[in-house]
Amino acid sequence: xxxxxxxxxxxxxxxxxxxxxxxxxxxxxxxxxxxxxxxxxxxxxxxxxxxxxxxxxxxxxxxxxxxxxxxxxxxxxxxxxxxxxxxxxxxxxxxxxxxxxxxxxxxxxxxxxxxxxxxxxxxxxxxxxxxxxxxxxxxxxxxxxxxxxxxxxxxxxxxxxxxxxxxxxxxxxxxxxxxxxxxxxxxxxxxxxxxxxxxxxxxxxxxxxxxxxxxxxxxxxxxxxxxxxxxxxxxxxxxxxxxxxxxxxxxxxxxxxxxxxxxxxxxxxxxxxxxxxxxxxxxxxxxxxxxxxxxxxxxxxxxxxxxxxxxxxxxxxxxxxxxxxxxxxxxxxxxxxxxxxxxxxxxxxxxxxxxxxxxxxxxxxxxxxxxxxxxxxxxxxxxxxxxxxxxxxxxxxxxxxxxxxxxxxxxxxxxxxxxxxx
Ligand SMILES: *Cc1c(COP(=O)(O)O)cnc(C)c1O
Numbered sequence: 001x002x003x004x005x006x007x008x009x010x011x012x013x014x015x016x017x018x019x020x021x022x023x024x025x026x027x028x029x030x031x032x033x034x035x036x037x038x039x040x041x042x043x044x045x046x047x048x049x050x051x052x053x054x055x056x057x058x059x060x061x062x063x064x065x066x067x068x069x070x071x072x073x074x075x076x077x078x079x080x081x082x083x084x085x086x087x088x089x090x091x092x093x094x095x096x097x098x099x100x101x102x103x104x105x106x107x108x109x110x111x112x113x114x115x116x117x118x119x120x121x122x123x124x125x126x127x128x129x130x131x132x133x134x135x136x137x138x139x140x141x142x143x144x145x146x147x148x149x150x151x152x153x154x155x156x157x158x159x160x161x162x163x164x165x166x167x168x169x170x171x172x173x174x175x176x177x178x179x180x181x182x183x184x185x186x187x188x189x190x191x192x193x194x195x196x197x198x199x200x201x202x203x204x205x206x207x208x209x210x211x212x213x214x215x216x217x218x219x220x221x222x223x224x225x226x227x228x229x230x231x232x233x234x235x236x237x238x239x240x241x242x243x244x245x246x247x248x249x250x251x252x253x254x255x256x257x258x259x260x261x262x263x264x265x266x267x268x269x270x271x272x273x274x275x276x277x278x279x280x281x282x283x284x285x286x287x288x289x290x291x292x293x294x295x296x297x298x299x300x301x302x303x304x305x306x307x308x309x310x311x312x313x314x315x316x317x318x319x320x321x322x323x324x325x326x327x328x329x330x331x332x333x334x335x336x337x338x339x340x341x342x343x344x345x346x347x348x349x350x351x352x353x354x355x356x357x358x359x360x361x362x363x364x365x366x367x368x369x370x371x372x373x374x375x376x377x378x379x380x381x382x383x384x385x386x387x388x389x390x391x392x393x394x395x396x397x398x399x400x401x402x403x404x405x406x407x408x409x410x411x412x413x414x415x416x417x418x419x420x421x422x
Pocket of ligand 1: 035097098099100102125126128174175176201202203204227237238
């Protein structure tokens with residue numbers, strides 16, 4: 001073992017080998033999971049810094065442990081950058097991830113047992129918006145809106161009707177699998193009519209908002225929650241932005257309400273990611289993500305695939321595989337063997353079970369980070385089509401020889417597009 005070998009390789013060869021293999025997998029596979037991305041080397045370095053060694057319960061200037069000399073300015077830097085990026089009054093950068101951020105928003109702005117309203121999981125919403133198995137569906141009385149029966153878009157008339165009938169104290173606007181732009185102003189006017197709190201969850205959209213290609217919810221909402229690792233391309237983590245009037249309640253809900261010491265190494269990486277997201281290069285990236293998603297959607301339609309709502313306004317397309325004779329899960333498993341990574345997803349009014357639904361979700365954040373442009377989208381569509389057709393003709397299982405040939409094509413195709421960070 002040479003002295004240039006990383007410490008991890010020497011200290012723990014088993015863990016090191018798994019990390020190496022994951023690096024290689026991420027380099028060599030066509031990553032189309034809509035919630036995933038490639039963080040930059042700078043973000044990864046910040047994640048692995050000495051900041052992980054420090055306890056700093058509390059907030060800048062008000063800590064329960066000594067020695068926060070450099071944690072305070074670090075957290076303030078992340079906060080200031082977040083405020084500048086999204087134009088908010090107040091930011092809390094401590095949430096460990098998107099789900100804890102959402103719980104904190106509920107803890108701050110609703111009472112246990114209150115009625116809350118959110119988009120249902122099968123329609124494209126998130127577990128934490130009141131789905132029954134989530135704490136948010138157990139401790140709150142959740143009412144769920146879906147999408148329109150035929151357009152498969154959010155129907156503000158339905159949202160208004162449910163809001164008037166159930167008078168929720170708290171309304172979520174946000175999604176994990178909805179291909180169309182959100183009308184934050186429309187939701188805000190419904191929330192105002194019933195004096196409900198409106199909270200946007202832009203976990204999937206934060207990079208698009210920061211990059212100026214999706215409407216910004218900040219001015220319309222009491223609070224905005226997000227992850228930092230999806231389209232925003234930062235470390236795995238969460239954040240809450242809010243109006244000044246809710247600042248104290250939000251901070252108290254995160255700590256001591258839900259969490260202990262902040263993950264300062266992740267705060268450092270969030271600061272780096274916010275700086276990166278404020279650059280012209282990132283605006284260009286966000287535009288390219290949306291353009292690539294639209295182009296891939298069109299290329300798939302040209303190849304006979306059906307898209308939920310017929311297309312996309314954001315970073316993702318939902319493909320309904322009903323007319324292809326294959327389920328979403330079969331497709332996802334087979335494509336993974338071909339080096340193409342995506343996830344099975346319910347489609348609106350899906351007759352199949354959530355574990356084996358009728359569709360797949362395809363997102364462009366990660367591939368666009370590798371520099372793929374409009375020019376490459378027909379090839380991506382060809383690869384998807386080849387994997388799916390080989391699986392259908394193989395009665396739900398892809399021939400290993402075909403899978404290996406396709407994986408070879410994927411590897412060669414991607415070799416011209418280095419993966420950031422790795
Ligand atoms: C991903 C996601 C979350 C949860 O984020 P985690 O970091 O996985 O906890 C919350 N809300 C929405 C809309 C999401 O897409």
